[in-house]
Amino acid sequence: MKRLRRTMLFVPGNHPGMIQSASVLGADSVILDLEDAVSLSEKDSARKLVTKALRRWSFKSTEVTVRINPITTAYGPLDLDAMLEVEPDILLIPKAEVASMREVESRMAAFEAARGGKAVRTKLFALIESAAGVEYIHEILEASPRIEGVLFGGEDYTSYMGVARTTGGMEIEYARNKVAVACKVRGVDAVDTPFTDVDNHEGLLEDARKAKAMGFTGKAAINPRQVSVIHKGFAPDPAEVRYAFRVLEAVEEAEAEGKGVFSLDGKMVDAPIIQRARQMVALAEKLGMTGTGAIRIDTEERGLK
Numbered sequence: 001m002k003r004l005r006r007t008m009l010f011v012p013g014n015h016p017g018m019i020q021s022a023s024v025l026g027a028d029s030v031i032l033d034l035e036d037a038v039s040l041s042e043k044d045s046a047r048k049l050v051t052k053a054l055r056r057w058s059f060k061s062t063e064v065t066v067r068i069n070p071i072t073t074a075y076g077p078l079d080l081d082a083m084l085e086v087e088p089d090i091l092l093i094p095k096a097e098v099a100s101m102r103e104v105e106s107r108m109a110a111f112e113a114a115r116g117g118k119a120v121r122t123k124l125f126a127l128i129e130s131a132a133g134v135e136y137i138h139e140i141l142e143a144s145p146r147i148e149g150v151l152f153g154g155e156d157y158t159s160y161m162g163v164a165r166t167t168g169g170m171e172i173e174y175a176r177n178k179v180a181v182a183c184k185v186r187g188v189d190a191v192d193t194p195f196t197d198v199d200n201h202e203g204l205l206e207d208a209r210k211a212k213a214m215g216f217t218g219k220a221a222i223n224p225r226q227v228s229v230i231h232k233g234f235a236p237d238p239a240e241v242r243y244a245f246r247v248l249e250a251v252e253e254a255e256a257e258g259k260g261v262f263s264l265d266g267k268m269v270d271a272p273i274i275q276r277a278r279q280m281v282a283l284a285e286k287l288g289m290t291g292t293g294a295i296r297i298d299t300e301e302r303g304l305k
């Protein structure tokens with residue numbers, strides 16, 4: 001079954017205390033960061049710390065992602081070599097563009113060849129955060145068969161574009177839509193940019209719901225307090241789940257009567273609506289929202305209405 005990645009929580013790679021607590025913070029994935037959260041003077045010690053953490057510490061069932069430095073910098077290849085020895089679940093490749101993703105893939109293939117062809121278990125995520133990254137996203141996703149998803153970086157992207165970052169996010173709308181659609185075409189996860197105002201939980205919830213509506217599968221977090229808010233934003237609406245169950249029940253009757261299209265509560269139900277109902281029920285089951293066919297959660301309790 002495909003892994004849930006509603007939240008990917010950035011944890012500075014130079015902070016032993018934060019790394020040690022990372023697996024109890026409720027995020028689906030934690031990103032141990034060697035790039036922007038770590039100053040130049042601490043790059044080597046952070047790499048050593050993250051290597052040690054992956055060798056010796058348990059992250060239980062939490063997925064472990066490591067963000068290396070860009071492969072075009074002096075630190076990137078050192079990070080990659082060190083991480084290939086300890087094989088985290090995911091490597092997040094920052095400032096991803098076609099050439100840099102090809103370079104990472106070719107270094108990983110060479111590493112495997114040098115050890116007699118034994119495959120590396122680590123998969124890749126591309127961090128798309130430049131205009132070229134957005135524009136050539138399909139080629140980036142073709143650069144390696146190991147790519148399982150994309151994280152969109154709105155801060156670097158707007159800085160690259162030379163435009164202001166606003167709460168409404170109009171300036172990143174095109175890029176977000178393009179990333180979400182391209183990821184859907186390729187069948188990989190699309191994880192939205194972090195929301196940097198860590199105390200504004202209402203704004204975060206709204207932004208997470210917007211990302212979900214665009215087709216993102218999750219959203220990056222930078223603070224543990226953001227995790228449950230994002231999960232709430234990405235949870236299916238219980239009323240929609242109940243309706244999806246009713247659609248699937250009605251489909252059985254309609255099929256028995258030889259009908260491809262029928263009406264439920266005065267609304268047309270046809271193939272795409274049935275498909276969406278199946279997806280909704282599958283997601284609700286994955287999230288443990290369903291019991292024996294009936295929905296257990298209370299709409300008001302979850303604060304979704």
Ligand SMILES: CC(C)(COP(=O)(O)OP(=O)(O)OC[C@H]1O[C@@H](n2cnc3c(N)ncnc32)[C@H](O)[C@@H]1OP(=O)(O)O)[C@@H](O)C(=O)NCCC(=O)NCCSC(=O)C[C@@](O)(CC(=O)O)C(=O)O
Nearest residue numbers: 010011012018036037129153154155156157193222223224
């Ligand atoms: C934001 C803030 C300073 C707030 O500090 P505060 O002190 O107010 O936090 P509090 O809530 O008070 O902390 C309560 C307790 O949680 C612990 N705690 C906090 N954060 C924790 C955490 N992340 N992991 C584990 N533990 C944590 C803390 O140690 C304390 O533990 P304790 O003392 O035991 O009670 C802090 O969260 C933090 O540093 N976040 C990580 C920031 C980071 O990694 N940024 C770089 C990556 S993004 C990026 O690069 C994106 C992009 O690529 C994309 C683009 O382009 O858009 C780009 O380029 O921008």
Ligand SMILES: [Mg+2]
Nearest residue numbers: 036129153156
């Ligand atoms: Mg960045």
